[in-house]
Amino acid sequence: xxxxxxxxxxxxxxxxxxxxxxxxxxxxxxxxxxxxxxxxxxxxxxxxxxxxxxxxxxxxxxxxxxxxxxxxxxxxxxxxxxxxxxxxxxxxxxxxxxxxxxxxxxxxxxxxxxxxxxxxxxxxxxxxxxxxxxxxxxxxxxxxxxxxxxxxxxxxxxxxxxxxxxxxxxxxxxxxxxxxxxxxxxxxxxxxxxxxxxxxxxxxxxxxxxxxxxxxxxxxxxxxxxxxxxxxxxxxxxxxxxxxxxxxxxxxxxxxxxxxxxxxxxxxxxxxxxxxxxxxxxxxxxxxxxxxxxxxxxxxxxxxxxxxxxxxxxxxxxxxxxxxxxxxxxxxxxxxxxxxxxxxxxxxxxxxxxxxxxxxxxxxxxxxxxxxxxxxxxxxxxxxxxxxxxxxxxxxxxxxxxxxxxxxxxxxxxxxxxxxxxxxxxxxxxxxxxxxxxxxxxxxxxxxxxxxxxxxxxxxxxxxxxxxxxxxxxxxxxxxxxxxxxxxxxxxxxxxxxxxxxxxxxxxxxxxxxxxxxxxxxxxxxxxxxxxxxxxxxxxxxxxxxxxxxxxxxxxxxxxxxxxxxxxxxxxxxxxxxxxxxxxxxxxxxxxxxxxxxxxxxxxxxxxxxxxxxxxxxxxxxxxxxxxxxxxxxxxxxxxx
Amino acid sequence: xxxxxxxxxxxxxxxxxxxxxxxxxxxxxxxxxxxxxxxxxxxxxxxxxxxxxxxxxxxxxxxxxxxxxxxxxxxxxxxxxxxxxxxxxxxxxxxxxxxxxxxxxxxxxxxxxxxxxxxxxxxxxxxxxxxxxxxxxxxxxxxxxxxxxxxxxxxxxxxxxxxxx
Numbered sequence: 001x002x003x004x005x006x007x008x009x010x011x012x013x014x015x016x017x018x019x020x021x022x023x024x025x026x027x028x029x030x031x032x033x034x035x036x037x038x039x040x041x042x043x044x045x046x047x048x049x050x051x052x053x054x055x056x057x058x059x060x061x062x063x064x065x066x067x068x069x070x071x072x073x074x075x076x077x078x079x080x081x082x083x084x085x086x087x088x089x090x091x092x093x094x095x096x097x098x099x100x101x102x103x104x105x106x107x108x109x110x111x112x113x114x115x116x117x118x119x120x121x122x123x124x125x126x127x128x129x130x131x132x133x134x135x136x137x138x139x140x141x142x143x144x145x146x147x148x149x150x151x152x153x154x155x156x157x158x159x160x161x162x163x164x165x166x167x168x169x170x171x172x173x174x175x176x177x178x179x180x181x182x183x184x185x186x187x188x189x190x191x192x193x194x195x196x197x198x199x200x201x202x203x204x205x206x207x208x209x210x211x212x213x214x215x216x217x218x219x220x221x222x223x224x225x226x227x228x229x230x231x232x233x234x235x236x237x238x239x240x241x242x243x244x245x246x247x248x249x250x251x252x253x254x255x256x257x258x259x260x261x262x263x264x265x266x267x268x269x270x271x272x273x274x275x276x277x278x279x280x281x282x283x284x285x286x287x288x289x290x291x292x293x294x295x296x297x298x299x300x301x302x303x304x305x306x307x308x309x310x311x312x313x314x315x316x317x318x319x320x321x322x323x324x325x326x327x328x329x330x331x332x333x334x335x336x337x338x339x340x341x342x343x344x345x346x347x348x349x350x351x352x353x354x355x356x357x358x359x360x361x362x363x364x365x366x367x368x369x370x371x372x373x374x375x376x377x378x379x380x381x382x383x384x385x386x387x388x389x390x391x392x393x394x395x396x397x398x399x400x401x402x403x404x405x406x407x408x409x410x411x412x413x414x415x416x417x418x419x420x421x422x423x424x425x426x427x428x429x430x431x432x433x434x435x436x437x438x439x440x441x442x443x444x445x446x447x448x449x450x451x452x453x454x455x456x457x458x459x460x461x462x463x464x465x466x467x468x469x470x471x472x473x474x475x476x477x478x479x480x481x482x483x484x485x486x487x488x489x490x491x492x493x494x495x496x497x498x499x500x501x502x503x504x505x506x507x508x509x510x511x512x513x514x515x516x517x518x519x520x521x522x523x524x525x526x527x528x529x530x531x532x533x534x535x536x537x538x539x540x541x542x543x544x545x546x547x548x549x550x551x552x553x554x555x556x557x558x559x560x561x562x563x564x565x566x567x568x569x570x571x572x573x574x575x576x577x578x579x580x581x582x583x584x585x586x587x588x589x590x591x592x593x594x595x596x597x598x599x600x601x602x603x604x605x606x607x608x609x610x611x612x613x614x615x616x617x618x619x620x621x622x623x624x625x626x627x628x629x630x631x632x633x634x635x636x637x638x639x640x641x
Numbered sequence: 642x643x644x645x646x647x648x649x650x651x652x653x654x655x656x657x658x659x660x661x662x663x664x665x666x667x668x669x670x671x672x673x674x675x676x677x678x679x680x681x682x683x684x685x686x687x688x689x690x691x692x693x694x695x696x697x698x699x700x701x702x703x704x705x706x707x708x709x710x711x712x713x714x715x716x717x718x719x720x721x722x723x724x725x726x727x728x729x730x731x732x733x734x735x736x737x738x739x740x741x742x743x744x745x746x747x748x749x750x751x752x753x754x755x756x757x758x759x760x761x762x763x764x765x766x767x768x769x770x771x772x773x774x775x776x777x778x779x780x781x782x783x784x785x786x787x788x789x790x791x792x793x794x795x796x797x798x799x800x801x802x803x804x805x806x
Contacts, residue, residue: 036775036778043678
């Protein structure tokens with residue numbers, strides 16, 4: 001199973017074969033060497049929280065049923081999963097904090113390298129925070145907003161401002177169940193406190209705090225990151241670009257930006273296209289500097305600047321395998337520590353930039369927002385200088401790339417559906433109500449070498465759109481869909497059901513909408529909230545005919561995202577289960593009982609087509625409860641199956 | 642590939658970290674679906690045929706049937722259930738009456754009492770290899786033929802790491 005790349009895009013297959021021929025270890029080889037992986041950890045029955053342990057619960061009942069402290073399988077599995085959520089929330093939210101800090105700098109007197117690009121959004125978000133916008137300087141509004149947002153992180157009481165923008169029915173559910181996040185940092189700290197030795201023991205109580213901290217991500221840190229990035233770097237609008245390793249250019253300096261935050265990469269993309277830099281590149285024999293992205297950094301600058309995407313999480317080493325990457329600049333999150341070793345086999349230079357992330361043997365050029373352009377320029381020049389070290393005999397760029405349309409937002413969807421003068425979600429709601437569309441699904445998340453690369457992503461998305469379900473996507477699923485040609489409007493005619501085809505034909509959208517990076521999952525929450533306020537197909541998020549999925553999840557961030565969707569009332573499907581199956585009580589709570597509290601629940605299904613059908617069945621259940629019309633066209637997926 | 646039944650399972654105590662992975666894998670192999678994620682939920686809780694014991698210091702010892710020759714359990718069996726097939730000591734569960742004589746005579750405590758018949762290592766008849774050996778993350782458990790083990794152990798005069806378990 002591990003090194004099965006038969007479902008992956010052609011470029012990945014070619015590069016993985018090259019690595020095998022040259023004896024270079026990739027993530028799949030390391031995964032294979034790691035087998036067998038520990039069954040106790042897989043089941044969530046291993047506890048390392050205190051040094052009376054490590055403890056393990058025997059799932060078969062013969063060995064110990066409690067840890068040294070007396071914690072049983074339920075407590076141990078719940079504590080572990082809550083800490084995973086806190087880890088994911090911390091990652092997204094710290095990203096949001098940095099962006100808010102950048103807004104503060106951009107608003108300071110004496111202009112720096114950043115400015116406020118989207119004044120509409122600035123006014124909209126500022127008014128959410130109760131900041132006056134009338135007849136005031138942009139800078140003053142920006143500063144007040146930045147300070148108000150930064151205050152959300154460390155505040156002691158109250159409720160996160162963005163969480164108050166959820167539909168009233170949803171807010172009431174959170175209030176009733178004690179899930180309203182007070183601030184961001186406090187919820188992370190409280191989760192760590194509750195799950196340390198000898199504090200919270202009730203698995204349901206632990207998971208409820210897990211949901212509360214996850215909401216501080218979805219309706220907090222991530223939403224802040226998304227909205228403030230739109231203010232600073234501009235709100236995305238749908239645009240055309242290309243995806244896959246074939247976007248690397250043999251005759252150009254290839255600079256790959258990898259990681260998550262657009263704060264540096266946006267500047268690099270701007271600097272690299274300047275005439276002085278192009279001139280300098282020509283003196284070294286290159287045509288130009290070609291900036292391309294990997295992971296969510298790619299999504300961020302793709303949707304705002306149209307910068308091509310070189311690949312997803314599992315392609316970071318494969319990009320280096322082309323021998324054509326002159327410099328890869330990394331910041332935070334999803335950067336494989338193995339990257340430096342792969343780079344040693346080629347001329348590729350890796351440069352780390354974040355205060356928070358250093359890599360042994362990797363050159364570190366510390367990024368600071370105060371000197372952004374200067375630092376970006378020195379990195380780009382370094383890439384150009386390294387171009388001369390490239391050995392043409394070692395260069396092998398697969399001639400594989402796919403056209404994509406990316407950069408949809410809750411705001412641009414208004415315009416696309418309703419037109420400029422009567423922007424509305426009404427046509428979308430009507431299409432669902434009349435049975436032309438079954439509903440919508442968010443398919444997101446990582447890639448993981450524990451399943452055949454890209455099989456689950458693609459099989460699930462195709463099954464959904466074949467059954468007239470509009471798919472919205474972010475993160476590495478978005479990149480995967482792009483590489484497999486699903487982000488083109490034409491894809492509707494090849495893969496979508498008749499109803500979805502009609503919607504795509506009328507509006508010109510692809511059947512799968514690229515909504516951005518992993519913090520942009522907050523955009524999906526926003527779309528759902530907008531649909532509720534449009535009215536007609538449900539008064540709460542949990543009544544909507546929608547579902548979420550992360551078929552190849554890997555990161556703690558995916559766990560946090562999954563929980564904020566469940567806590568927001570969404571049926572959330574993942575492939576390999578969360579590490580909780582060793583506790584039947586916790587498993588039952590997450591996959592059944594939790595629905596009584598939040599209206600959402602978890603589902604685990606490793607077969608991607610069956611998983612998609614379970615999502616479709618869930619959507620059908622919601623349609624039935626809303627008494628919507630029967631589906632307009634005969635379905636490939638039989639309703640009674 | 643058919644299983645090489647001349648292989649026995651050996652153990653290097655210096656490599657064992659006491660992780661219990663061999664126990665877990667053994668129970669999963671003897672479940673109905675042979676699937677880690679659901680094995681503990683099956684109606685008939687699967688039983689592991691291998692146990693990890695602590696020994697002096699922080700060392701651990703993993704013990705299962707050594708398929709002795711001669712085997713005291715075979716001599717003690719009153720129903721003829723315990724016999725040697727393909728070199729391995731096997732319990733024919735259709736013949737076993739659950740008298741537990743074998744449990745009492747086993748010098749290694751490697752036979753467990755079931756509700757009807759006794760339960761012991763069957764050397765994974767459904768696999769080409771052995772689930773406990775496959776699961777061992779440090780290769781403290783390994784499978785070799787007698788000849789291979791002799792070569793591995795080398796000159797008998799030098800101290801030998803490991804022994805058959």
